Amino acid sequence: MNNTFLSLTIAILFGIGTFLILRRDIVRVIIGLGILSHAVNVLIVSVGIFDGTRVPILSGSHNATETASSVFNDNLAEGILSPVIQAGTHIDYVDPLVQALVLTAIVISLATTAFILILAYRIHEEYGTTDIRELRRLWG
Amino acid sequence: MISLSDHLPILLIAIPILTSVIMVFLKGSPVLQKNLNVFIYLCLVIFSIMLLQKVWTGGIMVYEVGEWGKYGIILVADLLSSGMVLLTLIISFLSLIYSLDYIEKRSLNSTYHSLFNLLVAGLNGSFLTGDIFNLFVFFEVLLLSSCGLVVANERGGVTKSSDKMEATFKYLVLSMLGSIVMLIAVASLYATMGTLNMADIAVKVSAASAAGPLPWHIFAIALLFIVVFGNKAALFPFHYWLPDVHPTAPSPISAMLSGVLIKIGVYGMLRVFFLIFSVALPMFQPLIMFMALATIVIGAVSAVGQTDVKRMLAYSSVGQIGYVFLGIGMGSTLTIAASLVYLVNHAVAKSMLFLTSGGIIHHAGTRDMHRMGGMIKSAPLMASMFLVGAMSISGIPPMGGFIAKFVLFKAGIQDEFYLPVAIALLFAVFTLFYMMRAWMKMFWGTANEAENHGNAASHAPTLLMIIPIIVLAIIVIVLGLYAEPLLALAQATAEQIVNPQPYIDAVMTRNVR
Numbered sequence: 216m217n218n219t220f221l222s223l224t225i226a227i228l229f230g231i232g233t234f235l236i237l238r239r240d241i242v243r244v245i246i247g248l249g250i251l252s253h254a255v256n257v258l259i260v261s262v263g264i265f266d267g268t269r270v271p272i273l274s275g276s277h278n279a280t281e282t283a284s285s286v287f288n289d290n291l292a293e294g295i296l297s298p299v300i301q302a303g304t305h306i307d308y309v310d311p312l313v314q315a316l317v318l319t320a321i322v323i324s325l326a327t328t329a330f331i332l333i334l335a336y337r338i339h340e341e342y343g344t345t346d347i348r349e350l351r352r353l354w355g
Numbered sequence: 356m357i358s359l360s361d362h363l364p365i366l367l368i369a370i371p372i373l374t375s376v377i378m379v380f381l382k383g384s385p386v387l388q389k390n391l392n393v394f395i396y397l398c399l400v401i402f403s404i405m406l407l408q409k410v411w412t413g414g415i416m417v418y419e420v421g422e423w424g425k426y427g428i429i430l431v432a433d434l435l436s437s438g439m440v441l442l443t444l445i446i447s448f449l450s451l452i453y454s455l456d457y458i459e460k461r462s463l464n465s466t467y468h469s470l471f472n473l474l475v476a477g478l479n480g481s482f483l484t485g486d487i488f489n490l491f492v493f494f495e496v497l498l499l500s501s502c503g504l505v506v507a508n509e510r511g512g513v514t515k516s517s518d519k520m521e522a523t524f525k526y527l528v529l530s531m532l533g534s535i536v537m538l539i540a541v542a543s544l545y546a547t548m549g550t551l552n553m554a555d556i557a558v559k560v561s562a563a564s565a566a567g568p569l570p571w572h573i574f575a576i577a578l579l580f581i582v583v584f585g586n587k588a589a590l591f592p593f594h595y596w597l598p599d600v601h602p603t604a605p606s607p608i609s610a611m612l613s614g615v616l617i618k619i620g621v622y623g624m625l626r627v628f629f630l631i632f633s634v635a636l637p638m639f640q641p642l643i644m645f646m647a648l649a650t651i652v653i654g655a656v657s658a659v660g661q662t663d664v665k666r667m668l669a670y671s672s673v674g675q676i677g678y679v680f681l682g683i684g685m686g687s688t689l690t691i692a693a694s695l696v697y698l699v700n701h702a703v704a705k706s707m708l709f710l711t712s713g714g715i716i717h718h719a720g721t722r723d724m725h726r727m728g729g730m731i732k733s734a735p736l737m738a739s740m741f742l743v744g745a746m747s748i749s750g751i752p753p754m755g756g757f758i759a760k761f762v763l764f765k766a767g768i769q770d771e772f773y774l775p776v777a778i779a780l781l782f783a784v785f786t787l788f789y790m791m792r793a794w795m796k797m798f799w800g801t802a803n804e805a806e807n808h809g810n811a812a813s814h815a816p817t818l819l820m821i822i823p824i825i826v827l828a829i830i831v832i833v834l835g836l837y838a839e840p841l842l843a844l845a846q847a848t849a850e851q852i853v854n855p856q857p858y859i860d861a862v863m864t865r866n867v868r
Contacts, residue, residue: 236532241524248531255538262546313545316488320538323495327534330499331527338524341517350521353599 221261228254241335241345245328252324259317363406364418364430367440367479370399375472385464389455392468396448399475403441410437411844415851415861417485425552425862431485433858434848435695439482439622442699445830446614446706447475449823453710454607456819457717459508467507473500474611481619485862487544487631488551490623491537494587498530501608501616509605511814513716522599529596533586540579543572544631554862557630557855564634577632577639581646584627588620590680591649594673598657601672602665602722606713609665613672614706618698621679625691628683630855636686644684648778650677655785659792663722664712667793668705671748674786675701681779682763689766692849693759696841700747700759700834707827708744711737714816714824715797724796731798736821738798743828745790747835750783755834762842 232254235247339345359366374395381388410416410432418430432440451471458467477497484490505526506519545551547570548559563569582593589597597617601609624643628636654674661667679701682694714737719727731738747754750761760783767776834841851857 236528244528248528248535251535252531252538255535255542258539259542262542312551313542316542316545319488319492323492323534326499327495327527327531330502331524331531334502334520334524334527338517338520341520350524352515352517353521353603 218261221257225254225258225261228257239347241338241347244347245331245335248331249324249328252320252328256317256320256324259313259320262313360405360409362418363402363409364416364432364483365420367399367402367406367444368430368476368483370395370402371472371476371479375469375476378468378472382464385460388464388468392472393451393455396444396451400441400444400448403437403444406432407434407437407441410434411847415858417861425550425555428489429485429552429862430483431554431858431862432483433861434844434851435622435625436482438695438699438844438848439618440479442618442702443475443478443482443615446702447471447478447611449826450607450610450614450706450710453610453713453820453823454605456817457509457607457713458605459510462508466503470500470503470507473497474504474616478615478619482622485553486551487541487553487556487627491534491541494537494619495534497616497619498527498534501612502527504608504611505600505604507605507608509713509717511717511720513720513722514603514605518603522596522603525596526600529586529593533583533593536579536586537583540576540583543576543579547572547576552862553626553630554855554859557633557859558863560631561634569634573632574635574638577628577635580623580627580632581639581642584620584623585646586620587623588617588676588680589650589673590620590676591646591653594650594653597673598666598669601669601709602663606665606709606716609669609713610706610709613669613709614702617672617676618679618702621676621683621694621698624680624683625852629852630858633855640684640686642684643680644772644775647677647680647684648775650674650680651779651782652677655782655789659785659789661789662724664715664724664727664793664797665709665722667724667789668708668712671786671789672701672705674782675705675748678760678763678779681775682766685767685770685772685775687766687770688846688849688853689769690763691852692842692845693763693766695845695848696762696838697759699841699845700755700831703827703830703834704744704747704754704756707824707831708741708748710820710824710827711740711744714820715741717814717816719797724793727797728800729798734798734815737816738794740824740828741797742794743831745794747831749787749790751787753832753835755831755838758835758838758842 228250232247232251235250236244238244238247335345338350342349374392378388378392381391411434416432418432419427420430421427454467455463474497477493477500480493480496481490484493502523505523541551544556548556550556550559560569560573586593601612604612628639632639651674654670654677658667658670658674661670679694679698682690682697715730715734716722718734718737719730721727743754747756750756750759764776764780
């Protein structure tokens with residue numbers, strides 16, 4: 216149920232973003248890009264929440280065989296992909312890695328959005344308009 | 356005992372980032388800033404030679420940032436990445452020297468040095484990283500810094516400010532869309548495979564394909580990656596931003612963009628498709644080959660119709676990158692080696708051509724080829740240098756471009772790709788045509804006595820602008836006359852790409868704590 220709403224939200228965000236970047240106004244294109252990048256951010260976070268509270272990087276029997284030196288131990292045959300969890304531990308958190316990823320993505324989109332907003336301001340100064348159809352000086 | 360050579364991969368990324376910060380603080384003393392930056396680039400070139408030599412003799416080098424093994428960020432230097440780093444640093448060193456006299460003083464002192472360092476850090480980082488999300492981060496670093504560099508002003512003001520704004524806007528919007536697509540692909544890959552380490556993903560994909568048919572979204576992700584890297588490399592349906600951005604950038608930056616930055620797409624394609632999606636590769640090779648051929652045709656045909664010299668060079672870059680992808684699309688060891696040789700030759704020759712065109716347009720005061728003419732008398736050096744570059748790009752024997760084209764077509768014929776090679780050969784003739792036409796238009800014909808053809812102030816190239824061009828010309832000729840070392844290196848690199856098992860072993864069999 217939760218997953219359905221999440222997917223729907225992501226889909227609607229992508230739809231709005233795509234609609235906006237196809238507009239003729241520069242500012243709308245920029246807003247569209249912002250919405251698209253946030254749709255991607257929600258998508259990344261949704262990768263971490265998977266089937267209730269389970270961690271997506273664990274599948275199969277959830278258990279890593281604990282060795283003496285290391286808790287990292289892949290076992291592809293049993294479907295254990297990335298067990299940072301020791302054997303028999305009850306898992307009750309979402310994947311922390313996706314949150315680190317999304318934090319990085321947010322910071323990067325902040326930087327690019329800031330740059331493109333300044334660029335839009337300069338374009339408005341140079342051309343006196345924010346209509347994309349007027350931006351044809353490179354076409355000869 | 357900390358030995359320098361063990362830390363080369365991180366040094367090649369950390370030093371440019373650190374320098375970029377230092378350059379901001381040295382704004383007040385331009386001479387110190389200039390000299391320090393040149394010195395640091397000299398060091399970086401030496402480091403990258405050391406790295407390549409170490410990888411060549413000692414095998415693939417894995418550097419852990421932190422001690423998390425394959426769960427953290429790792430840097431991997433194999434022959435492909437260290438070779439690309441060396442190429443990047445040679446070209447950026449020469450571009451830096453060139454830009455000291457080419458860029459307007461105020462622009463140079465304030466932001467240029469910092470952004471240039473960040474660009475190189477982004478390039479080195481994306482070549483060296485072994486982590487697919489980190490690849491995205493470095494893509495963004497080099498995207499933003501290159502956008503900042505494209506709007507830098509050159510002396511004389513040949514390119515209008517509004518042109519720069521418009522080109523950068525196109526570039527930024529398309530690149531942001533590309534990064535959004537890349538994030539979707541990375542997130543889906545992570546959701547499917549549960550790891551971000553490229554070697555680890557490769558192991559898991561091959562394990563999954565051994566267990567049964569691959570999940571369908573692996574193929575969708577592979578297609579998304581074609582979009583991402585095609586966008587970076589200006590492959591056919593995604594190439595529309597390039598002919599606007601590369602000409603409007605200042606010439607040393609055009610050299611960096613056309614010489615190295617679009618090669619990031621080639622590198623990513625080689626890395627992601629031959630390492631991660633190697634099981635799905637046979638399905639995508641015809642697609643890559645088709646896109647490459649379309650790129651060759653579009654690039655060559657569009658370049659013929661250009662009057663702006665730098666715009667023609669940019670369209671020629673589009674066409675030439677198609678040849679590189681053609682070798683990747685054929686996909687055997689020989690053709691990949693050939694496309695690597697092509698890549699190096701194109702990088703050197705195209706950087707040289709862009710630097711030369713910077714000298715030419717500063718001499719003529721315009722970028723329009725119709726308004727130039729008879730400049731062989733007033734600018735004989737630029738004329739001969741442009742001829743060297745043009746001959747290399749169009750593949751005339753003593754130059755490196757001939758070896759590259761020859762090796763590529765020979766490898767293609769050996770693998771029985773007759774039709775693609777025939778198309779590529781036909782449009783190679785187009786390359787010869789538009790390059791020679793441009794040369795004749797600019798340097799032959801009636802001399803225009805008043806040298807100042809355009810509105811911009813014209814001036815002769817200084818010594819600092821001439822030296823990098825001559826060095827690159829020497830490299831072009833040496834690559835043509837003595838091609839064996841490059842061919843051997845490309846062959847070894849291609850073997851490493853086609854058989855990624857040593858790479859995977861080097862990354863996976865680390866002692867994790």
